[in-house]
Amino acid sequence: xxxxxxxxxxxxxxxxxxxxxxxxxxxxxxxxxxxxxxxxxxxxxxxxxxxxxxxxxxxxxxxxxxxxxxxxxxxxxxxxxxxxxxxxxxxxxxxxxxxxxxxxxxxxxxxxxxxxxxxxxxxxxxxxxxxxxxxxxxxxxxxxxxxxxxxxxxxxxxxxxxxxxxxxxxxxxxxxxxxxxxxxxxxxxxxxxxxxxxxxxxxxxxxxxxxxxxxxxxxxxxxxxxxxxxxxxxxxxxxxxxxxxxxxxxxxxxxxxxxxxxxxxxxxxxxxxxxxxxxxxxxxxxxxxxxxxxxxxxxxxxxxxxxxxxxxxxxxxxxxxxxxxxxxxxxxxxxxxxxxxxxxxx
Amino acid sequence: xxxxxxxxxxxxxxxxxxxxxxxxxxxxxxxxxxxxxxxxxxxxxxxxxxxxxxxxxxxxxxxxxxxxxxxxxxxxxxxxxxxxxxxxxxxxxxxxxxxxxxxxxxxxxxxxxxxxxxxxxxxxxxxxxxxxxxxxxxxxxxxxxxxxxxxxxxxxxxxxxxxxxxxxxxxxxxxxxxxxxxxxxxxxxxxxxxxxxxxxxxxxxxxxxxxxxxxxxxxxxxxxxxxxxxxxxxxxxxxxxxxxxxxxxxxxxxxxxxxxxxxxxxxxxxxxxxxxxxxxxxxxxxxxxxxxxxxxxxxxxxxxxxxxxxxxxxxxxxxxxxxxxxxxxxxxxxxxxxxxxxxxxx
Numbered sequence: 001x002x003x004x005x006x007x008x009x010x011x012x013x014x015x016x017x018x019x020x021x022x023x024x025x026x027x028x029x030x031x032x033x034x035x036x037x038x039x040x041x042x043x044x045x046x047x048x049x050x051x052x053x054x055x056x057x058x059x060x061x062x063x064x065x066x067x068x069x070x071x072x073x074x075x076x077x078x079x080x081x082x083x084x085x086x087x088x089x090x091x092x093x094x095x096x097x098x099x100x101x102x103x104x105x106x107x108x109x110x111x112x113x114x115x116x117x118x119x120x121x122x123x124x125x126x127x128x129x130x131x132x133x134x135x136x137x138x139x140x141x142x143x144x145x146x147x148x149x150x151x152x153x154x155x156x157x158x159x160x161x162x163x164x165x166x167x168x169x170x171x172x173x174x175x176x177x178x179x180x181x182x183x184x185x186x187x188x189x190x191x192x193x194x195x196x197x198x199x200x201x202x203x204x205x206x207x208x209x210x211x212x213x214x215x216x217x218x219x220x221x222x223x224x225x226x227x228x229x230x231x232x233x234x235x236x237x238x239x240x241x242x243x244x245x246x247x248x249x250x251x252x253x254x255x256x257x258x259x260x261x262x263x264x265x266x267x268x269x270x271x272x273x274x275x276x277x278x279x280x281x282x283x284x285x286x287x288x289x290x291x292x293x294x295x296x297x298x299x300x301x302x303x304x305x306x307x308x309x310x311x312x313x314x315x316x317x318x319x320x321x322x323x324x325x326x327x328x329x330x331x332x333x334x335x336x337x338x339x340x341x342x343x344x345x346x
Numbered sequence: 347x348x349x350x351x352x353x354x355x356x357x358x359x360x361x362x363x364x365x366x367x368x369x370x371x372x373x374x375x376x377x378x379x380x381x382x383x384x385x386x387x388x389x390x391x392x393x394x395x396x397x398x399x400x401x402x403x404x405x406x407x408x409x410x411x412x413x414x415x416x417x418x419x420x421x422x423x424x425x426x427x428x429x430x431x432x433x434x435x436x437x438x439x440x441x442x443x444x445x446x447x448x449x450x451x452x453x454x455x456x457x458x459x460x461x462x463x464x465x466x467x468x469x470x471x472x473x474x475x476x477x478x479x480x481x482x483x484x485x486x487x488x489x490x491x492x493x494x495x496x497x498x499x500x501x502x503x504x505x506x507x508x509x510x511x512x513x514x515x516x517x518x519x520x521x522x523x524x525x526x527x528x529x530x531x532x533x534x535x536x537x538x539x540x541x542x543x544x545x546x547x548x549x550x551x552x553x554x555x556x557x558x559x560x561x562x563x564x565x566x567x568x569x570x571x572x573x574x575x576x577x578x579x580x581x582x583x584x585x586x587x588x589x590x591x592x593x594x595x596x597x598x599x600x601x602x603x604x605x606x607x608x609x610x611x612x613x614x615x616x617x618x619x620x621x622x623x624x625x626x627x628x629x630x631x632x633x634x635x636x637x638x639x640x641x642x643x644x645x646x647x648x649x650x651x652x653x654x655x656x657x658x659x660x661x662x663x664x665x666x667x668x669x670x671x672x673x674x675x676x677x678x679x680x681x682x683x684x685x686x687x688x689x690x691x692x
Contacts, residue, residue, distance in 0.1 A: 044653065058652045058653070060651075060652070067652070069652065179631075180631045180637045181637060268644070271617060271648075272621060272641070275618060275621035275622050276621050276631065285525075285526045291526045291527060292653055294526075295650065296652055298614070299650065301610075301648070301649050302617075302647075302648055302649075302650075303647050303648075304644040304645065304646060304648075305406075306402075306404045306406070306413070306415065306638060306642055307390065307404070307638055
């Protein structure tokens with residue numbers, strides 16, 4: 001059943017969304033090349049036998065980035081996989097169209113966080129929606145970097161509607177969570193899915209989540225196609241200013257072999273999240289996507305170590321005790337007390 | 347509905363199965379320490395809040411083994427996860443008991459294959475079953491090593507019943523398959539599940555598979571609890587003689603940095619299989635298992651490289667063209683022709 005209040009997208013919705021997302025890929029790649037100064041993105045275009053294709057761009061062994069991938073795709077199919085139909089039953093029996101840009105960067109220096117971004121637009125019969133977000137995964141985190149990343153993304157959301165961020169921030173915490181480790185992937189950022197303007201901001205899988213509660217507080221929040229388009233645009237364009245200053249600040253900090261080992265160990269958690277829990281990865285593999293492009297998100301090198309425990313009171317323990325748990329980064333003043341003694345404030 | 351022909355297990359079935367599997371852990375660890383000569387297994391015992399527990403044994407940085415884990419567990423619960431109920435609907439609504447021993451070894455030398463073993467026994471209300479197997483994942487494979495591993499496991503199956511191996515070998519090929527890569531994990535071995543003696547040997551998820559066809563050829567094959575117990579015992583005890591000679595033959599072969607890099611790259615596939623496709627891993631994570639013990643199977647170090655292609659005609663290309671595809675290792679004479687020019691015969 002189609003929600004009565006679903007607005008009809010403009011007639012050129014697909015080409016508008018595509019242009020936005022391919023432009024975002026271009027803008028991000030140019031920005032990252034400028035920051036890196038050495039690495040260049042190599043592009044491969046590909047076709048999907050069932051319809052559509054994409055452009056994968058990968059940078060390897062740059063000055064800052066050990067590996068970075070920015071992937072654009074525009075794909076069509078006859079039937080969406082059950083994982084999506086469960087969330088959007090109105091899409092059942094309809095051909096679908098999806099376009100998206102996704103990015104994962106694995107910096108060499110453990111003081112620079114790994115970062116992920118994905119924005120996407122779907123149409124399937126009577127329904128359409130925007131989804132996406134960006135989240136940060138530090139190894140040796142700083143509170144100031146974390147706050148900066150969140151601040152820029154909050155401003156991007158606020159520019160569309162000041163009620164959005166209080167739903168999209170906890171939604172990110174919920175989504176990027178490793179249940180089997182009882183840990184967040186990192187410090188979060190923003191995440192939203194199934195945004196069709198029909199009034200309910202939160203359409204996650206866990207209806208007991210914090211994002212659901214925040215969504216109830218806010219009540220119906222109807223947004224037009226154009227507003228949601230602007231949301232994706234505004235958030236996508238927030239990425240470079242949210243991340244570039246962190247690189248500038250950290251890339252000259254020297255690190256030891258054991259800090260590098262810890263980074264590789266924590267990259268193992270990134271692999272675990274992406275292969276076990278990430279709906280985007282599962283969607284790609286279920287829809288016969290291009291495996292090399294989907295798994296571009298995996299790190300160039302990762303370690304596992306049975307029974308690893310960070311020493312009590314260490315910088316490494318601070319990561320799992322404070323920075324891989326959902327936090328109120330701006331308002332919780334105890335965070336400063338925890339970070340200060342370990343030099344993790346600024 | 348319970349199959350009428352299901353035999354009743356002996357009254358001491360749980361303690362017998364447990365003793366077999368804990369004895370197998372002990373025997374394998376002693377054998378591997380003798381082979382390694384330097385590395386020792388460190389043991390940790392653990393309890394599971396919902397009932398049961400286990401003994402995890404891990405060797406790190408041995409002479410032969412970069413990492414090896416052999417895990418015994420005996421666990422109980424109120425309700426099996428849906429992934430198992432789908433396969434054994436008679437278990438629904440019953441408390442369950444499971445005991446198992448599983449092992450993964452990651453050798454340092456890329457000429458020695460990674461190897462996995464798992465044997466397990468389940469009871470849930472009116473149903474019970476044995477499952478398990480062993481499979482080999484080489485990086486720089488030899489046909490003779492592959493044939494040796496298969497021969498010893500075939501003999502172990504044949505000692506119970508000469509019809510078993512022709513089902514359990516293709517079943518292994520089906521199970522250890524990475525659909526998103528269109529590759530087998532390695533050269534296979536044997537695999538069986540849901541063996542309750544009721545007559546149908548093959549109870550896999552893919553009823554169009556080769557194992558299903560072979561199972562049909564053979565027809566009903568009723569086996570007693572004791573025969574299936576002996577099957578698990580015989581196959582479990584086959585492991586050391588199937589693998590130790592390969593180590594003896596290969597561990598002094600020198601290897602280059604680029605061969606090491608290739609090994610790490612291929613270990614990435616091992617991670618992909620275990621986290622995306624392996625039912626044992628999914629079962630463990632779904633039943634609130636001990637994460638560190640479940641993920642003990644992951645390699646100490648792994649690489650991903652976007653778009654990697656082995657040079658045509660190389661030893662590395664031989665792996666994916668011949669050794670990660672299901673093969674008739676004993677009877678297909680063209681394999682020798684493919685291996686000979688690359689020195690991969692013996």
